[in-house]
Amino acid sequence: RPIPVAGLLEGVVERFQLQAAKQELSLRVHLPQERGVCVYGDEDMVNRVLDNLVSNALKYTPPGGRIDVRAEVHAHQVTLVVADTGIGIPAEDLPHVFERFYRVEKGRSRRGGGTGLGLALAREMVERMGGEIRMESELQRGTTVYVTLRRAEEDAA
Numbered sequence: 624r625p626i627p628v629a630g631l632l633e634g635v636v637e638r639f640q641l642q643a644a645k646q647e648l649s650l651r652v653h654l655p656q657e658r659g660v661c662v663y664g665d666e667d668m669v670n671r672v673l674d675n676l677v678s679n680a681l682k683y684t685p686p687g688g689r690i691d692v693r694a695e696v697h698a699h700q701v702t703l704v705v706a707d708t709g710i711g712i713p714a715e716d717l718p719h720v721f722e723r724f725y726r727v728e729k730g731r732s733r734r735g736g737g738t739g740l741g742l743a744l745a746r747e748m749v750e751r752m753g754g755e756i757r758m759e760s761e762l763q764r765g766t767t768v769y770v771t772l773r774r775a776e777e778d779a780a
């Protein structure tokens with residue numbers, strides 16, 4: 624069933640707003656120009672994916688940083704984007720971060736926590752919905768994750 628993209632983006636930003644403020648991070652949502660854009664998928668799963676990505680962004684971005692949540696709307700697909708200005712991921716680790724239990728932890732200062740399952744689960748869920756997930760990162764500059772899902776006809780409402 625079609626899920627409105629605006630609600631997805633606003634929802635995740637709302638769920639993490641307090642935590643972001645506590646960490647002195649700016650967490651912002653940018654809604655698509657076009658109104659009523661929807662994707663196909665399981666709403667619970669999309670929310671779990673987004674929660675995973677934003678919680679990573681919060682975990683790996685030092686105070687003063689920025690996290691932006693937005694969508695790129697195409698004719699037949701929509702890409703949900705979570706971008707942070709955090710510590711980034713070394714190029715040699717980037718191909719492995721979606722593997723179960725893989726963590727980049729060579730003397731990284733951000734507080735411990737984590738099993739290395741978040742991104743593996745996110746990828747599993749995205750693929751189950753017929754979508755695609757990929758990540759770009761630059762060390763000390765930030766990380767951007769792209770989740771591409773099939774675009775749906777807008778909800779008749």
Ligand code: ATP
Nearest residue numbers: 679680683711720726727737738739740741742766
């Ligand atoms: P979990 O999500 O299970 O609590 P985790 O966050 O360590 O633990 P993943 O979400 O799978 O595990 O991420 C894997 C690794 O990729 C992380 O340990 C971290 O090194 C790196 N990583 C993920 N997201 C980011 C990000 N936004 N910025 C920098 N590094 C990241």
Ligand code: MG
Nearest residue numbers: 679737741742
């Ligand atoms: Mg994680």
